[in-house]
Amino acid sequence: MxxxxxxxxxxxxxxxxxxxxxxxxxxxxxxxxxxxxxxxxxxxxxxxxxxxxxxxxxxxxxxxxxxxxxxxxxxxxxxxxxxxxxxxxxxxxxxxxxxxxxxxxxxxxxxxxxxxxxxxxxxxxxxxxxxxxxxxxxxxxxxxxxxxxxxxxxxxxxxxxxxxxxxxxxxRGVLPVKPKTTSDAVRSLIRWQPDKSWTAHVIAAELGTSNATLRRRLTAESTSLRDLLTEVRVDLAATLLSEEGISLREAALAAGYRSPRRFAERMRARQHVANV
Known part of the structure; x- marks a missing residue:
């Protein structure tokens, strides 16, 4: 056996x-x-x-x-x-x-x-x-x-x-640690369903807080909901493109972008920031 x-x-x-x-x-x-x-x-x-x-x-x-x-x-x-x-x-x-x-x-x-x-x-x-x-x-x-x-x-x-x-x-380096920051908690939510129409109201409700508190915490962490949405969606689409060999349009749709051109623009902008 x-x-x-x-x-x-x-x-x-x-x-x-x-x-x-x-x-x-x-x-x-x-x-x-x-x-x-x-x-x-x-x-x-x-x-x-x-x-x-x-x-x-x-x-x-x-x-x-x-x-x-x-x-x-x-x-x-x-x-x-x-x-x-x-x-x-x-x-x-x-x-x-x-x-x-x-x-x-x-x-x-x-x-x-x-x-x-x-x-x-x-x-x-x-x-x-x-x-x-x-x-x-x-x-x-x-x-x-x-x-x-x-x-x-x-x-x-x-x-x-x-x-x-x-x-x-x-x-093994895979302890299931809980998100320590509001930013990580928001990232986790977006990764779950990247093509969802995430708004501050929806995310705040999911995290059991108010819009004002959510925005204040993200500002204290030097980020914003828009920045996190772009970060998670672009990273996910880039992973799909590299690991699964799917088309740009398919990757963009899976990540929540209705327009492949908009996704390509966001990806270029993120790569520029990373290289600065």
Whole structure:
């Protein structure tokens, strides 16, 4: 039996049945939590919002994320690292052979992630990051999962087991740190749906603040909503052009520009600023 198959079979025991929360994932902010998702039918969950840093382990089947204007598909044996505040649409597909989709979700308290981050150089995860489920990461997740589901271990011991997972992520340079500034929070929102008509009113509502407070905070950080919109959209379109080989028009539309010419102008202007 291959190593990959052995790893997945160990984790399947943690995901034997569906125990997802009614709301995803509204749990106490000060404790770690584990949920399992099991389905025999293709399911689409629109507008998912993950307020806390999380990992999703795809044990069986595949998952599709619709985010940042892109459709990303991940198969069994993948760990998705999601920063707090991540948003997007999710599609869970059962495995064609077994007819089952299984995944393990672990949510981390902000304080625990911040504590782990102090042991590593600055890291920033503002988009989903996928990692292969190797033996080291799988062992940490399995150990933490058993502790979270036991119902008998002391909270301090469970915390140590969860910290194992965060330590492995830190060693890989992908700790799911929460945006520290208003600018980063705004960038995260725009990346989720770059072609949306983002306004100060909409963004302020999403961040739970007022237009005036949003503008004041961005000014204090030496930026503006217009600058952030341009930055995120141009960077995303440039990534699409370099990684996927799509046309200029397709990249512009995906990034939220209706006019390829306007996008090209913004890209040139941004490159000029970067070279000054």
């Amino acid at each position: 291959s190593e990959a198959r052995t790893i997945l079979e160990r984790l399947q025991k943690l995901a034997a049945k569906d125990n997802r929360p009614r709301a995803l994932p509204e749990v106490a902010e000060q404790v770690s939590a584990l949920f399992t998702f099991v389905t025999r039918e293709r399911e689409r969950i629109a507008g998912c919002a993950f307020p806390r840093a999380s990992v999703v382990v795809i044990v069986e089947g595949s998952k599709e994320l619709v985010t940042m204007g892109r459709q990303l598909r991940f198969g069994a044996g993948t760990v998705l690292v999601l920063p707090g505040g991540w948003r997007g649409d999710v599609v869970n597909d059962p495995d064609p052979a077994s007819g089952v989709y299984r995944a393990i979700f672990i949510g981390f308290p902000d304080e625990l992630v911040a504590r782990a981050a102090r042991s590593f150089p600055p890291q920033r995860a503002v988009r989903p990051i996928d990692l292969p489920l190797d033996t080291v990461l799988a062992a940490a997740i399995h150990h933490a999962g058993e502790g979270l589901t036991s119902g008998t271990l002391p909270a301090l011991l469970i915390e140590h087991r969860v910290m194992e997972v965060l330590t492995v992520l830190g060693m």
